[in-house]
Amino acid sequence: MKNEMSPVTSVYFVALIKAYLRGTKTRQEVIQDLYNTTSLLQKEEDNGKEVTQLLFKIASEINENYYQDIVTGITHASDTTPTREGMVHQLQAMLTGFITPKQLYQWATWHNNNEADTDSGSSFFDDIAVDYFCTQLLPASFEELTTAQYKQALKIFQSTHHNTLKDKVALVLLSDKEKQRFLFYLGDYIQGHTSPEQLDVYLLHKFGMDHHSFPYMSSLSAIMQEPGKLSALLNMAAMIEN
Known part of the structure; x- marks a missing residue:
């Protein structure tokens, strides 16, 4: 089936999927792009349907061949x-009410779904703080996270010091517990009362670091x-600012 009003190529859909998966476009922004570009999207279709x-x-x-073209463009x-950048964009959107916490969760944890249509087995996180938020913090603590903690997470991701180890530590320390x-x-x-090796048990369990890599060991010493x-x-x- 062709859309004569607004012809688009498979490259457009690959770019849109990547923008969503990376976080630079929210679900609502993707939907709006579709409304603006193609007349095929019906309002009832986007109600709760997974974006990809x-x-x-x-x-x-639009074109039955596009499916395989997109799979080829996304896979690996x-x-x-x-x-x-995407994390900041999604958190800002959630905190301003543009997306819901559930939609933030769906975006951040899409890669945990082994049945996802856009399996990108070779993809990896290049930021351990983003990795921790998406693969550990949000899945484990979604029901407990408060607005104040989301705001603090946004502040951490907006930090200009560019130390992902310290950012991960700060994310672990979001909760009072x-x-x-x-x-x-x-x-x-x-x-x-404990040796560095005994301290490692805690550091490795909570932060994935030992006393050699924990970024605050010199301050601790x-x-x-x-x-x-x-x-x-x-x-x-x-x-935390005093």
Whole structure:
């Protein structure tokens, strides 16, 4: 079936899918692009339908060969994972009410679905903070995350210091529970109750780092036997402004 009003190629759909998967376009922005470009999209069709499935459907209605063209363009592509730019865009959209928390969740965790139509097996995250948010934090804590924590996550991703290790640490420390664990385990360490190797058990479990890679070890070493200074280190690690 051809759309004589607004002819588009499969390249258009590949670009639109990639923009959504990377996060630079929200679900609503993709839908609006489709409304503006093709007359095939009906209002009832986009109600809750997964975005990439909708794009495949519309593309196939324009030209039945587009489906395979899009699969070829997406499969094994290295630029189909959420990016920091995309994370900022999606969080801003959610916090302003342009998308819902559920739609943020659907976007951030699409790659966890082994049955996704756009399997991009060679894709990988180039930002460990974005990786942590999408693959661990949001799936595990979606029901508990508050607006204040989403705002803090946005602040972390907008940080200009470009240290993804520190950003990941700050994301882990979003919850009060993790802040208390931080104080407990690092407090034991600076008071000499545990060795670096024992501290590694906590660091590896919570941050995926050992005492060699944990970005605050030098700051921690500077306050040995001074537990009263640990709260200030926590605020720095959690990127909390006093």
